[in-house]
Amino acid sequence: MNTETSAPSSRLLLWLVAIGFFMQTLDATIVNTALPAMARSLGKSPLRMQAVVVSYALAMATVIPATGWLADRFGTRRVFMLAIVLFALGSGACAMSRTLTELTASRILQGTGGAMLLPVGRLTVLRAFPREKFLEAMSFVAIPGLIGPLVGPTLGGWLVQYASWHWIFLINLPVAAVGLWTTLRFMPDFRGSDLTRFDLSGYVMLVVAMLAISIALDGVGSLGLQHAVVVALLMMGLAALAAYWLHALRTPAPLFPPSLFKIQTFRVGLLGNLFARIGSGAMPYMIPLLMQLAMGYSPSHAGMLMLPMALAGMGMKRVVTRIVVRLGYRRVLVFNTLALGLMIASFALMTPSQPLWLRILQLAAFGAVNSMQFTAMNTVTLKDLGPGHASSGNSLMSMVQMLGMSLGVSVAAALLSTFSGWFGAVDAGPQAVSVFRGALVTIGVLTMTSAAIFWQLADDSHRVPERADTADPGQAS
Incomplete structure (x- = not known):
């Protein structure tokens, strides 16, 4: 039209x-x-x-x-x-x-x-x-x-x-x-x-699931919810998710048809997007706090230190296609997810006395690895969708990207709250370094475990994959 x-x-x-x-x-x-x-x-x-x-x-x-x-x-x-x-x-x-x-x-x-x-x-x-x-x-x-x-x-x-x-x-x-x-x-x-008629029932079930799970995780970090309330919210969220799946199986025109998950690259890519993005989503929230509260930078200097990360991410997009063509999606995503987790954990080694050039190099390396992760896993998620699934599959991936970033910040805040309780409630100064170290190492390990999801992809290193140039609207966060 x-x-x-x-x-x-x-x-x-x-x-x-x-x-x-x-x-x-x-x-x-x-x-x-x-x-x-x-x-x-x-x-x-x-x-x-x-x-x-x-x-x-x-x-x-x-x-x-x-x-x-x-x-x-x-x-x-x-x-x-x-x-x-x-x-x-x-x-x-x-x-x-x-x-x-x-x-x-x-x-x-x-x-x-x-x-x-x-x-x-x-x-x-x-x-x-x-x-x-x-x-x-x-x-x-x-x-x-x-x-x-x-x-x-x-x-x-x-x-x-x-x-x-x-x-x-x-x-x-x-x-x-x-x-x-x-x-x-x-x-x-x-x-x-x-x-067509909007699948309002399915939409409400998905919204309840996302809100319940997110509030449960955020409740650990800032709301101070009791453990029983957190568990109840998690159960509510999982129940709503299961209810949507059963609803989608019997509804003629569901919001996201279950047939999407018959496509192996889509289901693996979508789950990998969710869990790997928890680590990636946590870092834009964690790094400015780390720089200001633990390293003593001013807001303007902390903001400028994010530039190497963004510039390296943009530069990496020029070479991702060649790397994926040479190695295949499976190898790239497995090894890059492990590298991403290690890069996240490496921020725990930061100290206020380190030279500025080392900090810039570390942030740039993280930005490059993170950019490759986004581009490769977005492309593998969408590359095998036919015309009938393209719209709903793209919409579902966009939703999962935002949900993953939201969960990443909630998980990071919950870990900061937990380690703050263990090491003493300190908001700034040298004592805050230990709080951030514990959270960063934990997030890095969690990210590395998501490499097992991408291991389930078929080995495509023997053939030339499609161009890895899918844009990522969620990378902004």
């Missing part, structure tokens, strides 16, 4: 979608460097601020499965405008928050809007551009998504140090105002021609 659009209108549409993607990825990373400053302002411990990050990622994970149906039902223009409005309202509410509860609720609102920006924008581009121009159009849209994580931590640290943490949210408002006007004037209003 394509429409004839003028060249200026096409360019404005691409810029609009690209800026929306940039806003989403920027706010997924800009907060991490500001957490200690937020904690001081709100009277909380820096090690109890993970709800600010988890709420954003979890809101995105719960909304993403419904975005395609909403755009088909109400039109791409209306839903994209709604996304911008919710994102702007959430940003303004974050800046005005006076308690951690208010800030968390505002981040949920912001994440709800952010969840719709990329999927609806991508759907609009798909329908507005002919097939031969779609790849070029999406390549243009993807560039700001890579720039967001690059500038997010640095910009966040600079704003915190020279203005206040409120400005990391206020800068979204003028961008949102321009985006809203541009959407109203230039975005086509596409609707689905073959609209």
